[in-house]
Amino acid sequence: MSKLTAGIIIIGDEILSGRTQDINSNFIAQELIKAGIKLNEIRVIQDNIDIIKNTVLEFHKAYTYVFTTGGIGPTHDDLTSESIAKAFNVKYCIHPEAFRVLKEYYPKGEFNKSRQKMAMLPEKAELIYNPLTVAPGFKIKNVHVLPGVPDIMKKMFKSILMKLQKGKPKKICTIETNLYESTIASPLSKIQNNYVDCFIGSYPYFDYIKKTSGVNIVVSSWERESLKEIINEIINMISLLGGKSSIV
Amino acid sequence: MSKLTAGIIIIGDEILSGRTQDINSNFIAQELIKAGIKLNEIRVIQDNIDIIKNTVLEFHKAYTYVFTTGGIGPTHDDLTSESIAKAFNVKYCIHPEAFRVLKEYYPKGEFNKSRQKMAMLPEKAELIYNPLTVAPGFKIKNVHVLPGVPDIMKKMFKSILMKLQKGKPKKICTIETNLYESTIASPLSKIQNNYVDCFIGSYPYFDYIKKTSGVNIVVSSWERESLKEIINEIINMISLLGGKSSIV
Numbered sequence: 001m002s003k004l005t006a007g008i009i010i011i012g013d014e015i016l017s018g019r020t021q022d023i024n025s026n027f028i029a030q031e032l033i034k035a036g037i038k039l040n041e042i043r044v045i046q047d048n049i050d051i052i053k054n055t056v057l058e059f060h061k062a063y064t065y066v067f068t069t070g071g072i073g074p075t076h077d078d079l080t081s082e083s084i085a086k087a088f089n090v091k092y093c094i095h096p097e098a099f100r101v102l103k104e105y106y107p108k109g110e111f112n113k114s115r116q117k118m119a120m121l122p123e124k125a126e127l128i129y130n131p132l133t134v135a136p137g138f139k140i141k142n143v144h145v146l147p148g149v150p151d152i153m154k155k156m157f158k159s160i161l162m163k164l165q166k167g168k169p170k171k172i173c174t175i176e177t178n179l180y181e182s183t184i185a186s187p188l189s190k191i192q193n194n195y196v197d198c199f200i201g202s203y204p205y206f207d208y209i210k211k212t213s214g215v216n217i218v219v220s221s222w223e224r225e226s227l228k229e230i231i232n233e234i235i236n237m238i239s240l241l242g243g244k245s246s247i248v
Numbered sequence: 249m250s251k252l253t254a255g256i257i258i259i260g261d262e263i264l265s266g267r268t269q270d271i272n273s274n275f276i277a278q279e280l281i282k283a284g285i286k287l288n289e290i291r292v293i294q295d296n297i298d299i300i301k302n303t304v305l306e307f308h309k310a311y312t313y314v315f316t317t318g319g320i321g322p323t324h325d326d327l328t329s330e331s332i333a334k335a336f337n338v339k340y341c342i343h344p345e346a347f348r349v350l351k352e353y354y355p356k357g358e359f360n361k362s363r364q365k366m367a368m369l370p371e372k373a374e375l376i377y378n379p380l381t382v383a384p385g386f387k388i389k390n391v392h393v394l395p396g397v398p399d400i401m402k403k404m405f406k407s408i409l410m411k412l413q414k415g416k417p418k419k420i421c422t423i424e425t426n427l428y429e430s431t432i433a434s435p436l437s438k439i440q441n442n443y444v445d446c447f448i449g450s451y452p453y454f455d456y457i458k459k460t461s462g463v464n465i466v467v468s469s470w471e472r473e474s475l476k477e478i479i480n481e482i483i484n485m486i487s488l489l490g491g492k493s494s495i496v
Contacts, residue, residue: 016289017277017287017468018275018276018277018280018281019420019466023269026270030266032266039264039266042263042292044273044289044291047449073429073450074429075429076433076437076440077447114431117433148451151454152454170265172267181321182366185324185365189323192325199261200324202321202323202324202325203262203396204321204397208399
């Protein structure tokens, strides 16, 4: 098991209203697993100071790394920075470096009060630079605060990922079979019991148009050097049951 | 504010590993807002009995309605039903009606032990019928337990939605403008302060290929009969700032 853990907090009423499909957590999840960091939880929460504050504190204590997305823009509904300052009981004030970077970016006379709000951060937060629109994210303790716009978030995440401690990446292999999940369930469970350092996930799919169905069996392990042995057992089990299998 | 609230629990390691993009919560979110039910939180959690149990209990106490997806299939990694039985301190056992429906569905001799597992539910749970693959979901207290496969989940959700108490649907209108978020932030905040029964969300977008950018301003209210007045104020404000606006 990876000792490095993570939690993601997606901040935004637009996700909870169904207006926006969150795609940020899926991107971060994929990056974390490659970096050997185990993502334990994702939470989508409202734009509300108390909720943001309490969730950030809970995650800060529970996980090695915390990532938030959303709520760091210039408008009245952007409450993340202020909430996180409250969570860690530090001042919410103009960050000199963020102020300087933003002031340089905007044409003379256009660095208005709203834009200055994007330089309001928890005191002494470490900046996360934004190569696209300059408005920075920030890091305070183990909490990394990123914007909600996916293109910007991704670039900034890549830059912080370089600085994180990495674990051994989780080994993963997917085997597809045309058998029903209920046909393989019992032998698969026996194989699982013989490999306590592996996880076997079983994910059925149904294609109602092509009238096909099957199961993706996902084998993964944080500890094993190789998944060969368990994969061969699963392939043989499928074959004995008269099914087809392929590694995807 | 809608007095009816909801929380969604997405159960599945496949979401946390980044293998699968969750689309179930976005579908449920859209349906709930139309039904006048306020979605307060979405949590994605691991396939782990204690975590499922504790999260379900927390949501059960916090929200009018709880919806879970995932983890009710026939394999060893399907732990939702057992965990929910534990949460409510009831027996986890063969549900006679679920057993009957499943037995009827499968050809003689094919209703094996793994398939029978799908009839193992918290005692006296109310079944949620599954028109596609028969394996039922269930309801216990205010918790609605649905499968993870989106096509099946959607059909079953539609059937339970009919039985839920409805609130007044949230009124929503989106205004798009070509102005920067930081240009409108200050006047938008003033309008927000004048309409305490409305929420104004501000969501910037950037299209790096078309080199366009702008903001979607989402105005919503649980209480107001009409959003006309606030929309007109926003449109006028944009116009005064020299911007374009359109209702989308």
